[in-house]
């Protein structure tokens with residue numbers, strides 16, 4: 497107990513951010529890092545105990561996972577664009593050619609709007625608890641307006657169905673000594689930095705603040721890209737809003753929307769080039785890409801959760817150790833079922849790949865356990881190798 501108390505004193509927010517991004521630090525090793533930072537003689541502890549690694553992940557190979565969400569990237573649109581002008585969407589094409597992917601993943605069952613689906617991505621929970629599967633408790637964040645707001649619940653935990661704490665991928669990464677980052681182009685993503693911030697994040701020897709680096713605001717790619725290169729987070733959640741903004745302003749599947757997806761293709765090119773060339777990232781990085789929803793062609797809306805154009809999204813995994821040119825349903829024949837055009841309810845078996853698989857997949861790839869309280873990919877059995 498004494499060591500925990502002294503650690504809490506030593507791990508000020510500043511020293512906490514200096515922790516290694518490359519691996520889990522045990523309590524004793526974290527103490528050693530802190531002492532080194534204080535220029536005191538330090539010795540590495542004898543009792544380092546890394547978390548149990550999934551059998552398929554090579555320890556030490558994956559230093560960085562970047563989980564990307566492209567807002568309103570409907571897979572039916574992306575598939576059409578890739579056929580019509582592959583050169584304009586070549587980064588997406590590269591993810592498909594060199595990674596394990598599907599253009600037939602699913603959103604949450606009940607919601608095809610932004611914040612509820614992003615909350616699925618980082619908590620591994622559906623929005624609502626399914627009627628036929630009561631153990632699979634939802635996160636119940638149904639608000640999609642401004643945050644903070646006097647209309648909105650005060651935090652993600654305020655709507656937890658059991659009255660408890662809704663843990664996230666940020667918690668697991670942070671509490672195991674990995675650095676974390678959240679970059680978003682929409683102000684309402686502050687719900688995450690607030691819910692997992694210094695006040696409301698769960699108590700832990702490494703601190704309550706689960707998100708080490710965060711930028712939220714317009715023109716997010718340039719700012720995020722610079723920050724990623726500077727701070728080298730181990731776990732990054734990166735949200736691009738462009739296609740959603742274009743769809744709401746000018747209609748889904750219009751030229752503006754297509755141009756916005758093309759712009760995201762350029763952002764991805766920056767990230768892929770970094771991974772190709774920078775020794776910090778080369779051969780040590782995995783990118784996961786999905787979306788919160790699509791949009792209805794010829795409309796400016798995407799809120800009807802029973803519309804295939806809204807609920808059909810991409811799910812792509814690319815990087816070190818990932819199967820090349822693989823269809824995710826083909827390499828997961830026993831645990832995931834291609835839903836065709838359908839919109840399956842949540843159940844313990846026969847599930848499609850969902851955007852909610854991403855959080856627990858990211859953790860698995862970093863050698864970390866699943867998010868407490870999660871049910872989507874909580875067995876971390878979505879195979880990508």
Ligand SMILES: [Zn+2]
Pocket residue numbers: 568610740744798
């Ligand atoms: Zn929208």
